[in-house]
Amino acid sequence: MEIAIRPAVAPDDSQSVARAMAPPSRFGDKAFEWLTLVMALTVVVLVILLGWELWRGSSLAVRNFGFHFLTTSNWDPVAERFGALPFIYGTVVSSLIALLIAVPLSIATAAYLTELAPLWIRQPLVSLIEMLAAIPSVILGLWGIFVMIPWLRDYPFPLLKRLFGWTPFFTGPIYGPSMLAGGIIIAIMILPIITSVSREILRSVPNLQREAAYALGATRWEATRIAVLSYAKKGLFGAVILGLGRALGETMAVTMVIGNTPQIAASLFKPGYTLASVIANEFTEATTDMYLQALFEIGLVLFGITILANLLAQILLQTMSTASATRAVQ
Amino acid sequence: MHSKRADKHTWRKVKSGLASTVAFISALLVIAPLGLVFFHLLVNGASSVNWDFFTKLPTPVGAPGGGMVNAIVGSLELLALAATIGIPVGVLGGVYLGEYGSARVNSVLRFIADVLNGVPSITWGVVVYGLIVLRFKGFSAYAGGLALGLIMIPLIIRTTEEVVLLVPNGYREAALALGVSRWKTIVHVVMKTASKGIITGILLALARVGGETAPLLFTAFGNRFWNHSLSQPIAALPLQIFTYAISPYDDWHRQAWAGALVLVTGIFCVNVVVRILTRGRTASLV
Numbered sequence: 333m334e335i336a337i338r339p340a341v342a343p344d345d346s347q348s349v350a351r352a353m354a355p356p357s358r359f360g361d362k363a364f365e366w367l368t369l370v371m372a373l374t375v376v377v378l379v380i381l382l383g384w385e386l387w388r389g390s391s392l393a394v395r396n397f398g399f400h401f402l403t404t405s406n407w408d409p410v411a412e413r414f415g416a417l418p419f420i421y422g423t424v425v426s427s428l429i430a431l432l433i434a435v436p437l438s439i440a441t442a443a444y445l446t447e448l449a450p451l452w453i454r455q456p457l458v459s460l461i462e463m464l465a466a467i468p469s470v471i472l473g474l475w476g477i478f479v480m481i482p483w484l485r486d487y488p489f490p491l492l493k494r495l496f497g498w499t500p501f502f503t504g505p506i507y508g509p510s511m512l513a514g515g516i517i518i519a520i521m522i523l524p525i526i527t528s529v530s531r532e533i534l535r536s537v538p539n540l541q542r543e544a545a546y547a548l549g550a551t552r553w554e555a556t557r558i559a560v561l562s563y564a565k566k567g568l569f570g571a572v573i574l575g576l577g578r579a580l581g582e583t584m585a586v587t588m589v590i591g592n593t594p595q596i597a598a599s600l601f602k603p604g605y606t607l608a609s610v611i612a613n614e615f616t617e618a619t620t621d622m623y624l625q626a627l628f629e630i631g632l633v634l635f636g637i638t639i640l641a642n643l644l645a646q647i648l649l650q651t652m653s654t655a656s657a658t659r660a661v662q
Numbered sequence: 663m664h665s666k667r668a669d670k671h672t673w674r675k676v677k678s679g680l681a682s683t684v685a686f687i688s689a690l691l692v693i694a695p696l697g698l699v700f701f702h703l704l705v706n707g708a709s710s711v712n713w714d715f716f717t718k719l720p721t722p723v724g725a726p727g728g729g730m731v732n733a734i735v736g737s738l739e740l741l742a743l744a745a746t747i748g749i750p751v752g753v754l755g756g757v758y759l760g761e762y763g764s765a766r767v768n769s770v771l772r773f774i775a776d777v778l779n780g781v782p783s784i785t786w787g788v789v790v791y792g793l794i795v796l797r798f799k800g801f802s803a804y805a806g807g808l809a810l811g812l813i814m815i816p817l818i819i820r821t822t823e824e825v826v827l828l829v830p831n832g833y834r835e836a837a838l839a840l841g842v843s844r845w846k847t848i849v850h851v852v853m854k855t856a857s858k859g860i861i862t863g864i865l866l867a868l869a870r871v872g873g874e875t876a877p878l879l880f881t882a883f884g885n886r887f888w889n890h891s892l893s894q895p896i897a898a899l900p901l902q903i904f905t906y907a908i909s910p911y912d913d914w915h916r917q918a919w920a921g922a923l924v925l926v927t928g929i930f931c932v933n934v935v936v937r938i939l940t941r942g943r944t945a946s947l948v
Contacts, residue, residue, distance in 0.1 A: 364845035368758035371751045376772045376818055380783065412712045412716045437688045457938070458688055464696040468873025468928050470923045472902045475699045478706070478915065520695045527692060553678035559831025572781065583876040583901075588908060598807035608784050608876070613786070616881045631788040634782065642780035646773055 384636055386498075389628035396622070399631060407594045407610075409618075414626035416633065420593035422604035423634075424512065426586060427579035429515025429600070434523050435572050439561075441523075442530035447556040458531070465524035473588030476517045481508040481589055484516070489601060500598040507591065512600040514590030518579045526575040533567035533652060534560055570648030577641035579635060583608040607634040685839070699928075710916045717922070720886055720902070726913050730921050736897040739889070740882060743788050743807025747813025748871075749864055755815070756822025759849055772823070784876035786813055790808030791880045793899055798810040803889060803896035805883025810871040816887075817870065821863025822905040825856040862939050869932040883936060890917075899925050 377496060387394075393401065404415030441461075443575060445454055446564045457629070485508040537560050545559035591603020607630050618624040714729045721728030759768050774787050786809045794805040837847040853860065875898075878884075883895040884905060899921055906918035 360846070361844045364848070365758075368762060371755035372758035372763070372819065374751050374755060375771055375778055375819065375928055378812060378815065379774055381793075382785060382789050385792045388797045389788070389792045398776075423817060436690055437690050440685045440688035441692045444682070444689045448682045448685050449689070457693070460693045460696055463930065463933060464693060466869060466933055467671055467696070467699060467926065468875070468900055469931070470873070470875040470904050470907075471703070471926055472695075474697065474922050475702055477907060478919075479698070479702050499722070500828055517764055523692050523695075551678035553681035554674065555680070565689070574673070577780045581780075582785070583784045583834060584904065588904075611784055611788060612876060612879055615791070616883070628788065631785055636784050638780060638782055638785075639777060642777045645780070645869055646776050 374530050376607070377600075378406060382516055382635060386628060390625050390632050393576055393622060393625035394537075394632075397626075401626075402633070405594070405596060409614075409623045409626075412620065412622050414629075416607070416626075416630055418596050419605050419607045419610050419630060420633070421596045422514075422594075423606040423608070423637075424599075425582055426511055426514040426518055426590065426604060427576060428461075429573065430518035430579045431576060433519035434515065434526055438523055438526035438571075438575070439530050439568060441512055441527045441562065445527075445531050445557055446534040447560055448552060458528075461524050464520075465528070469521060469582065470516060472520060472591040473585035476585055476589040477635055479648035481519065484508065484513055491603070501600050501622060502597045504601055506601050506643065507603065509589055509591035509603050510601050510602040511597075514586045514604060514606070515600070517585045517589050518582050521577050521582050521585060522575040525578055526571050529574055530568055530570040533564050533571060536567070536652075537563050564652070566648055567652030568599055570652060572643050573641055573648060574645035577645060580606075581638045581640060582609055582655070583612050587588045587612045593658065626647060643660075683873070686717075691927065703755040703919065703923045703926060704786025705917035707815070707921075710920035711923055715917075715920055718800055719888070720917070721913075723911055723914070727914070728917070730897075730899065730902055730917065730924075732885065732897045733897040733902040733921065734924070736882070736885070736889055737872060739803060739892070739896060740806050740810055740878070741868055743803065744810035744814055744871055745864075745868065747780040747808060748818055749812030751861060752815045753822050753864070755819040757848060757853065759819065760826030761824040761852065770818070775816040775819050779820070783813060783874050784879075787877035787879055787881055790815070790877070796880060800893070801881060801883035803882060803892040806878045806896060806898065809877035809881045810874060813871050813874065813877065814867045817867040818863050818887075819868065822860050823857075825859025825863065826852060829855045829857065835841055855863050858939050865932050865936050865939075867935075869929045872932075873900055873929055876902050879904075885911070893918060 349589055362548060370644045393414065400412060401416055402420065404413075405417040406413045406415045407418065407420075408414075441457075445457060449457070477503040485506055489506045489510075489512070508624065534595065542555050545555035550558065586606055587609040590606060590609060592605050592609055593603040594605045594610070597604075611630055611634070612628055614623075615627055618627055680755065689921075714727055716729060716734065717731055718727070718729035719732055720730060737897055757773060763771070790809040790812070792806050794808060795801055798836055833851050833855060837851045838844070844851070878898050878901050882901065884901040885895045885897040889896040902923045903918050906914040906921070909915070
């Protein structure tokens with residue numbers, strides 16, 4: 333971190349003396365501030381651009397189908413009938429499966445990383461989780477098609493069918509590509525983000541909390557449960573919602589394993605379809621204007637629900653961090 | 663009485679140990695996919711990564727051999743286009759958040775940047791399709807690069823802001839006291855001091871968009887041959903992996919594994935470089 337310290341004024345150079353005495357240029361300051369401000373404001377422009385472009389691209393479909401778009405399940409591009417319900421259903425169900433799997437694992441891992449693990453193991457584990465986050469979706473999808481699905485089809489799915497076949501969720505033939513496979517692959521995609529955000533939250537819990545619990549004779553687990561996890565409840569909920577936002581918009585890996593069939597079926601062994609997947613698969617095939625409009629409207633729906641999830645998550649995370657900051661000061 | 667109490671104490675300790683074990687197993691389960699994906703990438707991909715892979719164009723269906731050189735070069739071109747949009751906007755925007763602006767305005771902008779980071783990448787593809795592809799009547803490298811560049815902006819803004827805020831105030835005060843103007847202080851002192859961190863953020867953003875497929879599906883579109891003009895469709899490694907993976911041909915599956923191995927290796931190399939860079943930063947700055 334070396335800062336070059338040059339003498340501001342060369343002793344025998346009267347011109348540079350004069351320059352050094354002159355007040356620093358205001359114009360450069362103003363210009364630079366404005367330049368950076370404009371660049372920072374692009375985030376606002378981008379949000380408006382996303383919403384506006386999706387709205388514009390789907391305005392005909394919105395006018396044509398109205399609210400029925402969201403409540404009917406007939407997706408027939410040839411007859412120009414478009415109902416997005418199967419995709420909304422698929423997105424919600426696959427994301428819920430993902431959360432069901434990922435949330436307990438992620439929060440337990442975060443608690444392990446901040447509270448329970450021996451110190452030497454923490455950093456390497458964090459690095460590995462960051463590496464998992466760096467794996468592109470398409471590669472996880474490739475692995476899903478050729479490794480995970482055959483394995484699921486041969487071992488866990490038949491077992492689930494034998495154990496829980498009496499419920500409507502695990503009935504019918506086992507193909508492999510299915511809602512359940514989609515949910516599992518999304519779970520893998522969102523594990524790292526929920527884990528690392530939860531870890532940040534737990535780290536921000538003031539040490540006073542832990543010390544108080546230990547002073548009362550709590551064991552390590554008791555301190556974690558009573559003093560840390562319950563204290564951080566709100567922030568952890570924020571982390572989960574953030575994960576949900578990612579799950580709803582996850583595209584490539586899901587598209588490759590979920591089976592891409594627009595249907596609403598109780599059985600998780602049946603293939604499904606998500607909002608993001610139908611855009612990925614059908615966008616370049618959209619031959620008619622109305623078809624393209626319908627796909628833009630699906631994009632608009634997806635944008636809407638992920639924005640809502642992210643807003644909620646950010647609000648929860650922010651109140652958590654300010655609350656812990658003020659409490660840490662007291 | 664006493665022994666009962668002791669029993670309870672032992673039980674609490676056992677419970678604590680159990681909880682730690684469960685948490686440890688959870689951690690193993692979380693990182694298990696990483697190991698498995700890596701293992702299978704090596705097993706299925708390593709044999710197809712050879713000289714041809716890096717030097718030859720894809721062969722037609724049925725003809726074995728061939729490579730993905732057009733996709734590798736295409737990905738690099740797309741990244742270069744994305745960088746010319748994402749880096750200046752992201753870095754300068756991050757500097758604004760770190761150096762100027764009231765706390766109120768900045769918290770709103772930060773909030774919006776975080777929300778933008780959560781927007782599904784396919785949405786960017788749809789929007790750039792509407793903005794560029796429809797308007798100019800064709801898929802192009804420009805459209806793909808723009809989609810990736812826009813995704814980079816909020817990522818880089820946040821990382822740049824974070825490292826700029828780490829620069830001690832004394833540095834700024836020292837420069838200003840010497841009569842250096844504010845903007846020169848920011849460029850020559852603050853940004854220079856934070857340069858490692860800024861570069862780290864840029865590299866991470868590039869690694870992230872380098873693996874993106876969804877925003878390229880209907881912007882860059884893919885191309886089985888060389889791209890001769892940036893206003894034409896262009897191949898990209900993740901796109902090619904996707905196309906090959908969902909095809910019914912064994913030859914193409916092998917190529918998809920090889921492509922995936924190359925892509926992951928590239929991304930992990932960037933991550934290792936970043937780790938080395940940040941080690942230097944934590945030593946000198948924090």
